Amino acid sequence: MVFKKMLGALGVGGPSVDTVLSNPNTRPGLPLTGQVNLTGGKNDVELAHITLGLVTRIEVDSPHGGDHSTVGEFHRTAVAGRTKLAAGQQLSIPFQVDMPWETPVTDVYGQRLHGMTMGLRTEVAIDRAIDKGDLDHVAVHPLPVQERILEAFSRLGFRFKGADLEYGRLHGVHQSLPFYQEIEFYPGPQYAHGISEVELTFVANPQTVEVVLEFDKRGGMFVGGHDAYGRYTVPHSHADTADWAQVVDGWVRQAVEARQTFFASRGGFAGMGGHGKSHGHGGHRGGGMGGMVAGAALGVAGGMIAGEMIEEAFEDDGGDFGDFGE
Incomplete structure (x- = not known):
């Protein structure tokens, strides 16, 4: 999946970013590859850094009782340090994100596990202005x-x-x-x-x-x-x-x-x-029961439904991206 976004936090007429995954399907411990395509805006700029982060939804216990879900970044990979981008220039930067071995599974036999979301977020910074961009859907298959x-x-x-x-x-x-x-x-x-x-x-x-x-x-x-x-x-x-x-x-x-x-x-x-x-501040939450889905020729008991696109899954978080990072 591809997303293209004007970097609004960096001002009107600023650069735009288009992040492309070679393949959104991966497994724990394997690399996720692609390229970040940048297009210069009206003026020359110097990018402070370009960073990719794995983002997912996590259940957290409230210290006052109850629990809530939040979206957090748990793994970051630097794509580029200071980079000059001329007005109108097109620049493509390849990347490789090594998936942590403990990355949770989101898909089994091509079906999304109900309740699971995973995305790759692109962060571009110019001086003190940081734009976190959109999310690219990632499917993590079991080992x-x-x-x-x-x-x-x-x-x-x-x-x-x-x-x-x-x-x-x-x-x-x-x-x-x-x-x-x-x-x-x-x-x-x-x-x-x-x-x-x-x-x-x-x-x-x-x-x-x-x-x-x-x-x-x-x-x-x-x-x-x-x-x-x-x-x-x-x-x-x-x-x-x-x-x-x-x-x-x-x-x-x-x-x-x-x-x-x-x-x-x-x-x-x-x-x-x-x-x-x-749990620390973490809680326990049960998921809803799903239906039965045939998984490949072997069959896997279901409730694993085709998931929403990552943008829809996270759209109600209002940009509240915390860090659960290493």
Whole structure:
């Protein structure tokens, strides 16, 4: 997708910017490439810098109670420092944005996860005048291990409920970003007697993916419901070597059958229980239930709907772009 915008903050007759992505589809850890095309205005100018930022919507707990969503920038890449742009000059600057390994997933099998938005923002500065430009839509697809696990939940009958980003930390899990993604499922029929909901979180790094599960367990006649937690470390190299439906079934059955937080995983992957969540000012929000969507030939349980364009998704934020940055 392409956007072209007169840099209004830099004055009438100023330069315009047209940012073009080579391909808006990417994965965590992979580069996002393109070029920033500048056209000079009526006068010669010297640009102080050109910077690109990844922007997304995050759920934050209010210190006074309740929660709200805000749009924040969480990763920045410098495209150019001081650059002279003559009147009417056309200048094209290539860029590469290396996606953080913990970048949340927005699209699965070509379908947008309901509740997820992601954009690339172009910032151009001349002296003290800064124009943050528009947003270019970015689609972040899962890593192979993440895709296999999501597919396994689908095969086991889990139904997608919603996804969001929570501002906060996972206990015992190394995070470089100050938020984490929750992908929520309703249980398959064979598990519905024991759990009412599952929240899945991926925290990836170059070698492995941490898989964190939170199970909302149903209560009985004399026993109240409670949460159970599981944490599993999965190497990227195991993406195509495991029976993922069997592995995930083992994880879920441990949560259903255990009388206390479980500490072991199945299938040879390191696991430990009781990760806990520290929200700081972050909160918890459940997404709305979606319909069923066929994902590729394998089929993935749905609720993943084609998302709104990023401009529409963010249009009600009134330009309130905070920084969740590194």
